[in-house]
Amino acid sequence: MIAGMAERVIAACDGASKGNPGPAGWAWVLADAGETVVRWEAGPLGTATNNVAELTALERLLTATDPALPMEIRMDSQYAMKAVTTWLPGWKRKGWKTAAGKPVANQELVVRIDELLAGRTVEFRYVPAHQVDGDRLNDFADRAASQAATVQEAAGSALGSPEPPAAADSARPAGTRRRATAGPTAKTASTPRRRTSGSSGRTLNAKFPGRCRCGRSYAAGEPIAKNPDGWGHPDCRDGVGAAAD
Numbered sequence: 001m002i003a004g005m006a007e008r009v010i011a012a013c014d015g016a017s018k019g020n021p022g023p024a025g026w027a028w029v030l031a032d033a034g035e036t037v038v039r040w041e042a043g044p045l046g047t048a049t050n051n052v053a054e055l056t057a058l059e060r061l062l063t064a065t066d067p068a069l070p071m072e073i074r075m076d077s078q079y080a081m082k083a084v085t086t087w088l089p090g091w092k093r094k095g096w097k098t099a100a101g102k103p104v105a106n107q108e109l110v111v112r113i114d115e116l117l118a119g120r121t122v123e124f125r126y127v128p129a130h131q132v133d134g135d136r137l138n139d140f141a142d143r144a145a146s147q148a149a150t151v152q153e154a155a156g157s158a159l160g161s162p163e164p165p166a167a168a169d170s171a172r173p174a175g176t177r178r179r180a181t182a183g184p185t186a187k188t189a190s191t192p193r194r195r196t197s198g199s200s201g202r203t204l205n206a207k208f209p210g211r212c213r214c215g216r217s218y219a220a221g222e223p224i225a226k227n228p229d230g231w232g233h234p235d236c237r238d239g240v241g242a243a244a245d
Helices: 050-066 078-093 107-119 136-151
Strands: 009-017 024-029 037-048 073-074 123-126 201-203 222-228 230-232
Touching: 009 050, 024 050, 024 136, 037 050, 037 136, 050 073, 050 078, 050 107, 050 136, 073 136, 078 107, 078 230, 201 230
Parallel strands: 009 073, 073 123
Antiparallel strands: 009 024, 024 037, 201 222, 222 230
């Protein structure tokens, strides 16, 4: 457990999967009242889906923190948030079956999170991923999870690890880094590559891995389209894709 934290814990957690399923990792961060990261941890998952990585990040965060302290948890995965706040009561009533009568995916992780949430005061806050001037705690967790997925090694403040690199860099082979662009407009986010021309509804091939607004990741070379929150799956252009129910 982490003791001596502020009266209200501010946290963020995130998961990443390079291929979905593919090499995966998880991460969480804790911050002080000024939202400066005071502790973080990340770890590898081998081959796993993005949803497993997202749920694992939440489970590890809850395991590592004092259940007596109120907590705000910021996440960019609507699937993980809805799984433990919206869908979970119905799943339990139906004997861990979905509305379609199918077994709940990732049930073991969801059950464990449900146990860890019992008796706790937790406020979940959704924050869009990969935004200019977006939530910095979510960005930190995103970079740490991406690095853990790529290098498959544990990291964190307790290990003396340096701050995780920018998302575009963490997906590159060890020992190589993307060359920085001079000036205040330098970008580290995924840069899509044109696939088809024409209307605003065109799709492109992603140059780097990223995460869609639905919470699922996309791989480099996968078709993506512009949506109000950034880039993501073409079928999520007009709304959040259904990850599970």
